[in-house]
Amino acid sequence: MKVLALNGSPRSDGMSKSKIMLNALVEGMREAGAEVDVVDLREKKIRTCRGCMCCWTTTPGVCAIKDDMTAELFPKWLEADLAVYAFPLYHFTINADMKAFIERTLPVLQPFFISVGNETLHPLRHKHPRVAFLSVAGFPEHSVFDQLSSWVRFLYGRFGILAAEIYRPMAEALTTPSLRHKAAEILDATRRAGMEIVEQGTVSDETVSRITRDMHDDPRLFLQAGDMMWKTCIREGVTVREFHEKGLVPRPENPGEFMTLMRAAFVPEAAQDINAVIQFDFSGRHEGSYRLIMENGAIQAAEGAAESPGLTIRSDFDLWMDILCNRADGQQMFLEQKYTARGDLALLTRMKELFGG
Numbered sequence: 640m641k642v643l644a645l646n647g648s649p650r651s652d653g654m655s656k657s658k659i660m661l662n663a664l665v666e667g668m669r670e671a672g673a674e675v676d677v678v679d680l681r682e683k684k685i686r687t688c689r690g691c692m693c694c695w696t697t698t699p700g701v702c703a704i705k706d707d708m709t710a711e712l713f714p715k716w717l718e719a720d721l722a723v724y725a726f727p728l729y730h731f732t733i734n735a736d737m738k739a740f741i742e743r744t745l746p747v748l749q750p751f752f753i754s755v756g757n758e759t760l761h762p763l764r765h766k767h768p769r770v771a772f773l774s775v776a777g778f779p780e781h782s783v784f785d786q787l788s789s790w791v792r793f794l795y796g797r798f799g800i801l802a803a804e805i806y807r808p809m810a811e812a813l814t815t816p817s818l819r820h821k822a823a824e825i826l827d828a829t830r831r832a833g834m835e836i837v838e839q840g841t842v843s844d845e846t847v848s849r850i851t852r853d854m855h856d857d858p859r860l861f862l863q864a865g866d867m868m869w870k871t872c873i874r875e876g877v878t879v880r881e882f883h884e885k886g887l888v889p890r891p892e893n894p895g896e897f898m899t900l901m902r903a904a905f906v907p908e909a910a911q912d913i914n915a916v917i918q919f920d921f922s923g924r925h926e927g928s929y930r931l932i933m934e935n936g937a938i939q940a941a942e943g944a945a946e947s948p949g950l951t952i953r954s955d956f957d958l959w960m961d962i963l964c965n966r967a968d969g970q971q972m973f974l975e976q977k978y979t980a981r982g983d984l985a986l987l988t989r990m991k992e993l994f995g996g
């Protein structure tokens with residue numbers, strides 16, 4: 640099987656969640672024996688269709704625009720058995736770069752009108768490759784893909800050339816350190832989907848449900864942590880890319896936000912052996928006791944002191960936020976007794992592992 644796999648995200652590798660998912664899909668396709676050509680559309684010059692209809696009149700089957708689409712990509716697309724369209728969901732539909740590519744495949748059609756049942760169609764000039772759609776979105780609800788899927792099914796599903804629809808909501812979480820185990824499972828399922836498309840022509844319901852599974856029991860926590868990241872970017876004057884490159888941490892502004900962030904960052908897989916309470920006695924700008932209760936790989940947060948916490952950290956609130964955000968060295972501050980830790984100090988040394996680094 641010859642596959643042309645297209646990534647329509649304008650983001651570069653490492654930042655693009657479409658590309659992360661596409662890489663996994665392509666890996667599975669190659670494992671199943673397919674010959675896959677991967678193209679990042681952002682590296683190509685593809686102008687939008689200008690509606691001149693030359694491809695239907697003066698130069699039948701050939702677009703009048705001279706760019707990478709005409710010279711390279713359209714011929715490759717025609718030769719492919721399957722085209723994979725991978726792209727981010729923008730404004731609840733296909734993003735502009737990928738839409739521009741699809742609109743430029745117009746020369747595959749002839750201009751004439753034919754009626755099939757109650758519908759008017761244009762006949763094909765050449766064989767149209769089968770298509771698979773892979774899209775990622777920022778929001779956590781699966782319903783964000785409803786409009787896209789309706790369009791995809793209308794355009795391709797009714798002609799029997801739609802191999803698969805793979806949609807991953809809350810895709811920004813694919814690179815969140817605390818969710819790396821879940822991300823690995825989703826990427827493994829996406830690799831499996833690639834194998835299935837090559838071997839069976841489509842993706843099984845079981846694999847789709849593994850790809851679309853919730854990454855967090857409580858997606859609202861992830862959104863709240865996201866808000867803290869946006870506020871940190873605005874405050875620090877950095878882009879999202881710079882935020883990640885500098886290894887910044889969303890900075891909580893009060894103990895409530897701190898507890899939310901800790902719950903969002905908690906790594907259940909790292910805490911299977913831990914049944915303990917970590918208590919924070921904050922002083923300074925925000926005074927009060929707060930506790931994180933870890934039990935059987937789950938975490939809860941509560942206000943107030945515990946009867947017998949496993950570990951008690953007593954610190955100025957802002958100092959602890961500086962340590963959390965790598966603005967102060969936790970070990971150094973401990974040695975200088977800027978904060979104190981009583982109880983199971985092994986828990987203190989495991990904090991990074993338990994809370995996603």
Ligand SMILES: Cc1cc2nc3c(=O)[nH]c(=O)nc-3n(C[C@H](O)[C@H](O)[C@H](O)COP(=O)(O)O)c2cc1C
Pocket residue numbers: 648649650654655656657658726727728729730731732775776777778779783810811
């Ligand atoms: C212009 C723009 C519009 C977006 N619209 C939506 C949207 O309608 N729904 C949604 O869930 N996410 C939306 N997002 C978020 C992206 O889909 C999300 O961040 C995705 O993971 C980006 O994929 P990429 O890293 O491959 O570019 C939008 C992002 C941008 C930049």
